[in-house]
Amino acid sequence: MKVFISDDQEQQRLWLTDIITAQLDELGFNYELASVWQPDDVLDAVKKTSGPNIYFLDIVLKQATNGIELASKIRDYDPDGFIVYVSVREDMMPETLNAMTTPTGFISKMDLFNREKFAPHVREVLEVIKKRLGTLNEAPEPTLNLHSGALLLKLKLKDIVYCEKVHGLRTARIVTENQGYLVHKNLSTIKEQLVSGHFFNDFQSYALNLDKIVTVNFNKGLVTMTNGDALSFSRGTIKKLRAYYQTQE
Template identity: 90%
Template sequence: MKVFISDDQQEQRLWLTDIITAQLDDLNFNYELAPVWQPDDVLQAVKRTSGPNIYFLDIVLKAATNGIELATKIRDYDPDGFIVYVSVRDDMMAETLNAMTTPTGFISKMNLFNKEKFTPRVRAVLKVIKKRLLVLNDAPEPTLNLHSGALLLKLNLKDIVYCEKVHGLRTARIVTENQAYLVHKNLSTIKEQLHVSHFFNDFQSYALNLNKIVTVDFSKGWVTMTNGDRLDFSRGTIKKLRAYYQTQE
């Protein structure tokens, strides 16, 4: 888990960092403090993490992107992350809710630099996050559950590298790191259980676990996966994957 503190006023950011990290340590969070605070840098860092992370965001930033806009973009990559607004603009609390960024808390800067009054508010928000993390960690791993003849198949989605249609048959092949399963199911039926946030399902004959893609060669039309398999596609088909990645930039 990473903790981001985005505030364009250096004095305020450093003071907030001291208060927040002290409470994180006291509450025994396992975290890493992100070294970036600029909206663009934060977003690039979020793209490289799996989350959920914690974000303390000032609303009014001297940048092209304000805190609410940044939170909206963060939600595309970290839907379970914890967003906490820390701002002098108490009047914008309603706007943070209307933007549907699902904030965990809103801390006013009214008592900024007053450690005695400000620290309890930070601690209260972090205690809520701690409770929610316990619920997330206890949640069962999402699985693929299939009945195929006498076969009852249950696989954790994170263990699936890709699924492919077996041409000419109403059959699909499900591939993990060290095993492959042949099931008498349409690929479209299997895709219904594959979460769009983790799988690329736009190929007609394949579903790819995005976390298992190692390299993509768009000019030659092939994709290599973590289990060593190389999948070949036509240039017209591979354009769909290129288009997906372009939307994530």
């Protein structure tokens, strides 16, 4: 988890950093303090992290992008991140809600530079974040659950490398790193349970775990997976995967 503090006033940013990191340490957060604060640099850094992160954002930044706009862009890459506005502009609180940035808190700068009064506000927000993180960590991992004859199959989605349709049969094969399972289910039925994982389901006869792809040769239509399997696709079919990656750039 990274912690971003975006404020264009250096003196205020340094003071906030001191207060916020002290509270993070006291509450036992496992975090890394990001060194960037300008909107473009923050977004570049967010794109390289998995989140959820914590963001303390001033609303009025003397930049092309203000704090609310920055928060809106952050949501595209870190939908579960915790956004906390720290600003003197309390009148803009409704705007932060209208922008649908889902802030975790709003801390007024009225008591800035008064550690005794300001620190409790920071701690209160961080305690909420810590509680929500605990809830997220307790959430069960998404699984694939199938009944096929006498077989009851329950696999964590993250362990599935790919699924494939067995041609000529109403059957599919589910492949993990070291095992394959033949189930009497249509692949389309299996795909209905693969929506919460990182799966590419646009192939008619395959569902690929995008996290398990090692290489893709678009010219040859060849996809290699982490378990060593090499899957072959026609040029027309592989174009669908290329189109997906292009949307992620």
